[in-house]
Amino acid sequence: MAECCKERKFYDIYHCSTPVTRRTEAILTLxxxxxxxxxxWASQCDEKFHSDxxxxxxxxxxxxNNGKRCLKFITIYGNGKSVKAKVVDQCGSTMGCDDEHAYQPPCWNDIVDASDAVWKALGVPRKDWGG
Incomplete structure (x- = not known):
């Protein structure tokens, strides 16, 4: 379940992320x-919803990167496996806590926010999905 913004709490915002390499570390979220x-809302890249x-x-x-990775595939490594996933949206690191962002706080600068299918493909036990 998503964390909702809390009244009078300040959240960090990030305008940049670490450079992308073949081994860039990230936090996988659900x-x-x-x-x-x-x-x-619908995904930013194609204005569509996507099945989990x-x-x-x-x-x-x-x-x-201002949409430059839209609809391109990235490879995610974890749990001794790898999976390709399509980039369809931005996890806003500079905005949040509003209706457009489902009242979720801004994302950290090292997040890959993934669908159920990604977690399943990595073979992560369902009880461990999300972080």
């Missing part, structure tokens, strides 16, 4: 990209 899911059974991700603002 998100629903479906209509009515915790992601809130599809391997899709949202990247922190810096990695999203």
């Amino acid at each position: 998100n629903s990209f479906e209509d009515g899911g915790e992601g809130g 059974k599809t391997r899709v991700v949202a990247l922190s603002t810096g990695w999203y």
Whole structure:
């Protein structure tokens, strides 16, 4: 379940992320990209919702790079496996706590926010999904 913004709490914002290399470390988080899911609105790259059974991700603002990674595939390594996932959205590191962002705080600068299908493909036990 997503953390909601708290009244009178200040949240860090990030305008950039670490440079992308073949071994860039990130925090994998869980998100629903479906209509009515915790992601809130349709994906930024194609203005569509995506099934949780599809391997899709949202990247922190810096990695999203003004949409330059839209609809491109990234490879995620974890749990001794790898999976390719399509970038369909931005996990806003410079904005949040509003209706457009489902009242979620801004993302950190090292987030790959992934659908159920990504977690499943990595073979992570369901009880460990999300962080």
